[in-house]
Amino acid sequence: MLRPSQEEQLSRLSRSPVATAPSVSPSRASLVDLAHEELLRLIADRELTEGERIIIDQFARSFGISLIPVREALARLHAEGLVTFERNKGYRVAPRPTIAELERLFEARWVIELGAAELAIDSCTSAALDDLKAINRLIAKGSYGTTFRGFRDFVTLNERFHVELVALADNPPLAEAYRRLGYHQKITRPTSGRGPGDVKRFVREHDLIIRALERRDRAALREAVTKHIASGLERFEDDASVTGADEESGHGSVSRVRASQRRPVLNVAPRVRKQGP
Incomplete structure (x- = not known):
């Protein structure tokens, strides 16, 4: 059974341009770019809030892609300081800069x-x-x-x-x-x-x-x-x-x-x- 936060993430993702885009066969690099851009949009627009856990498999299913491009997109966001990562806890949205x-x-x-x-x-x-x-x-x-x-x-x-x-x-x-x-x-x-x-x-x-x-x-x-x-x-x-x-x-x-x-x-x-x- 989905927790409320998981249901909210799925609801947001179902409205995303990535989720509603026509079916194509893009390269892995372009899938990473698409996932990165959409995750960035959700963070920038505060649809994903500070400290919120990012559930990789749900994003992958909603985007219609495998786990790997989502993980690579999150690794890029981590390098950019937009998400945090803890071993065994996963990724969360980083605090906004002071x-x-x-x-x-x-x-x-x-x-x-x-x-x-x-x-x-x-x-x-x-x-x-x-x-x-x-x-x-x-x-x-x-x-x-x-x-x-x-x-x-x-x-x-x-x-x-x-x-x-x-x-x-x-x-x-x-x-x-x-x-x-x-x-x-x-x-x-x-x-x-x-x-x-x-x-x-x-x-x-x-x-x-x-x-x-x-x-x-x-x-x-x-x-x-x-x-x-x-x-x-x-x-x-x-x-x-x-x-x-x-x-x-x-x-x-x-x-x-x-x-x-x-x-x-x-x-x-x-x-x-x-x-x-």
Whole structure:
């Protein structure tokens, strides 16, 4: 007999796009991608809640696939910090990131992206910058709305822009560090249901980064990258203020975080410089 939580999971899954998709014979890799995307949607939309156990065999049956792609999708989500795993207990939905955790994530992103851009400033080619411009045009043309899938469309394009920006440095360890950071996966949960926000602002800020690279202007590049990342953090802080998550869970709004405890990215550059030789 199914427990109530199991019945709820089956009910949610029966409405999922994966469960209602036409019968095809996709590759194992594509099945993993489908399972990963649908699990991510359920987590981002809070249909799977913090601490809820993810019952693999029920997901596999509802998706109409074997256990293996679901396990691989969960392993990917675990690496991205979106689910937890305990031996003999299985997977559960991880707690949503706190404001302090998001601030540190944005700081790490700032260090990697600015470092990569500064390494690339003297060697990046016109063709590489044209690629960044093309991606930015695609971002500008998109129509995203507030649904999970619309937001994921934005995240995918935005991730392409920033991955290409880091790739300009031609430094595989740096690119791998950025990939492992998992920034674009981690931001999906806090903003799902609200859409990407001011897309025109993101596009303008990307343009400023590209122009600074074209002019080989290090000061302008540093300012453009720092302000872009700071504006992204401000967006999360605004979201937290609006959603006002449960105070007991540690996910309270920014208004409940004392200024002395916060580490805004706009203050990162001065702090790092002071610590230098």
